[in-house]
Amino acid sequence: MEDEQTLIDQASTGDIQAFQSLVEAYSGKLYVAAYRILGNKEHAEDCIQEVFLKLHRKIGTFNNQSKFSTWIYQVTVNTAIDLLRKHAKHQNDSEQDLDQVVCHKTTQPEQSVWLDNISAKTHRALMMLSEEVRLAFILRHHEDRSIKEISEILEVNPNTVKNRIYRAIARLREILDTKVIDYETVE
Amino acid sequence: MKQWNSDELILFYYGELNRQQNIEIREALANSPELQKSYAAMCEFLDNKVELAVPEIEQSLNQRIMAGVYQQIENESRTDSNYEDVKGSLFTSWWSSGFIGKLAGASAIMSVLVISTFFVGRWSSQVEQNNQIAESTPNSVSSPNTSSIPMANNSPNDRTDVAQFSPRESERVFFSNVSQHLEIGGRVLQMVSNGNGDLAEKVAERKQTIDELVALNRLYRRLAEQSGDIQLVGLLQQMERMFIELNHTDTTTKATDFENIRERLEQSDLLYQLKITDKKIEQKLI
Numbered sequence: 001m002e003d004e005q006t007l008i009d010q011a012s013t014g015d016i017q018a019f020q021s022l023v024e025a026y027s028g029k030l031y032v033a034a035y036r037i038l039g040n041k042e043h044a045e046d047c048i049q050e051v052f053l054k055l056h057r058k059i060g061t062f063n064n065q066s067k068f069s070t071w072i073y074q075v076t077v078n079t080a081i082d083l084l085r086k087h088a089k090h091q092n093d094s095e096q097d098l099d100q101v102v103c104h105k106t107t108q109p110e111q112s113v114w115l116d117n118i119s120a121k122t123h124r125a126l127m128m129l130s131e132e133v134r135l136a137f138i139l140r141h142h143e144d145r146s147i148k149e150i151s152e153i154l155e156v157n158p159n160t161v162k163n164r165i166y167r168a169i170a171r172l173r174e175i176l177d178t179k180v181i182d183y184e185t186v187e
Numbered sequence: 188m189k190q191w192n193s194d195e196l197i198l199f200y201y202g203e204l205n206r207q208q209n210i211e212i213r214e215a216l217a218n219s220p221e222l223q224k225s226y227a228a229m230c231e232f233l234d235n236k237v238e239l240a241v242p243e244i245e246q247s248l249n250q251r252i253m254a255g256v257y258q259q260i261e262n263e264s265r266t267d268s269n270y271e272d273v274k275g276s277l278f279t280s281w282w283s284s285g286f287i288g289k290l291a292g293a294s295a296i297m298s299v300l301v302i303s304t305f306f307v308g309r310w311s312s313q314v315e316q317n318n319q320i321a322e323s324t325p326n327s328v329s330s331p332n333t334s335s336i337p338m339a340n341n342s343p344n345d346r347t348d349v350a351q352f353s354p355r356e357s358e359r360v361f362f363s364n365v366s367q368h369l370e371i372g373g374r375v376l377q378m379v380s381n382g383n384g385d386l387a388e389k390v391a392e393r394k395q396t397i398d399e400l401v402a403l404n405r406l407y408r409r410l411a412e413q414s415g416d417i418q419l420v421g422l423l424q425q426m427e428r429m430f431i432e433l434n435h436t437d438t439t440t441k442a443t444d445f446e447n448i449r450e451r452l453e454q455s456d457l458l459y460q461l462k463i464t465d466k467k468i469e470q471k472l473i
Contacts, residue, residue, distance in 0.1 A: 016256070016257075016260075016435070017439070020249075023249055023252050023253060024249055027248060031244050035241045035242070045248055048252065049255050053255055056256050122236070122239050123239060141233065146203070162203075172237060173232055176232075176236050
């Protein structure tokens with residue numbers, strides 16, 4: 001891939017091939033982030049399509065004050081939040097979708113089933129957290145964004161991000177440790 | 188010695204402590220079995236109990252994204268073009284933008300636009316009004332043979348001539364045009380489906396045709412939407428996406444991109460759907 005900054009500059013001047021290279025470089029990562037926030041494959045794909053349309057409209061306004069990846073994560077998170085609120089009334093469908101997540105890497109079926117169970121439980125537990133706490137945790141733990149980056153993405157103080165992560169982990173441990181026991185007892 | 192709490196262990200786990208704090212917490216962990224136990228439990232939880240598997244990304248997602256982007260560019264350029272219209276210089280705008288070669292196509296599109304606008308009017312609110320006019324001037328509903336000719340020659344204000352068309356006749360003319368469009372569009376898509384490495388050249392040769400197909404397709408789709416023909420709308424939407432993508436290719440487009448378009452065309456069964464719809468339309472016309 002060409003130098004990212006070159007591609008951004010070219011895309012800003014309307015070079016569609018450069019923009020396509022950015023799509024190819026980022027769509028996979030952003031899809032994963034969107035899926036983790038939304039918990040539904042179709043919604044995540046819709047989200048990413050919307051994100052790139054926004055990016056195409058706004059790329060000329062990117063001012064290099066933050067990292068490009070931070071900027072596009074910010075657009076993705078905001079778009080995902082909008083979609084999440086829009087689909088809030090269909091929350092049950094979302095849970096069903098995660099229940100039906102079939103991990104397509106089926107080299108080891110037992111491991112895959114285990115992972116699906118963990119995923120479904122994790123998602124349910126995450127949905128029990130407040131939106132702001134959940135996002136901070138997903139971005140730090142699953143998306144490997146630094147606290148500084150998360151504070152830029154969510155536009156809050158780094159100490160606020162830290163507090164949200166502490167709260168998320170404490171609450172998840174409460175929920176999941178209990179749930180795992182329940183699950184094992186029932187199963 | 189400093190007492191480390193669980194929050195600081197979390198920051199240590201994520202590598203968010205500064206260098207000095209890192210050294211201190213490592214020392215504390217080495218010297219305190221309790222802290223070790225606490226940290227191990229936290230690692231066990233974060234490493235194994237909060238997994239979120241993600242289904243694999245659709246192969247065609249990037250193509251869909253780019254199709255949307257092209258559509259957005261198309262809409263933006265249309266908005267700009269409309270702005271120029273308001274300034275009263277559509278022809279000048281096209282001339283100065285170097286679109287002289289497209290004028291022939293544009294005039295064809297404009298005539299279809301006029302015809303189609305008439306059909307839309309016929310199908311909607313004017314039907315009743317025209318019937319009333321027809322009733323009041325019975326002599327004007329004369330020979331059915333003249334029905335498809337006068338619209339180009341007459342003023343749209345001439346209600347008595349407009350009343351010469353029945354909704355049924357308008358519908359027939361519309362479907363006849365759509366059928367012709369499906370046939371031409373089908374040939375282009377068939378060419379894409381049969382393409383083997385020389386698609387870039389073939390598409391480039393037919394650029395003008397594809398350009399016109401996009402405009403006509405959009406027009407027919409809107410008319411079909413207004414008449415409530417959901418099946419035809421769905422087909423035209425799929426065709427439009429293909430034409431837009433083809434329209435935005437050029438000689439520098441990679442062979443793999445053409446291959447992706449071809450694959451999606453085949454996966455969507457668009458050519459089959461197109462044939463079926465065309466047959467149904469022909470039956471309607473009979």
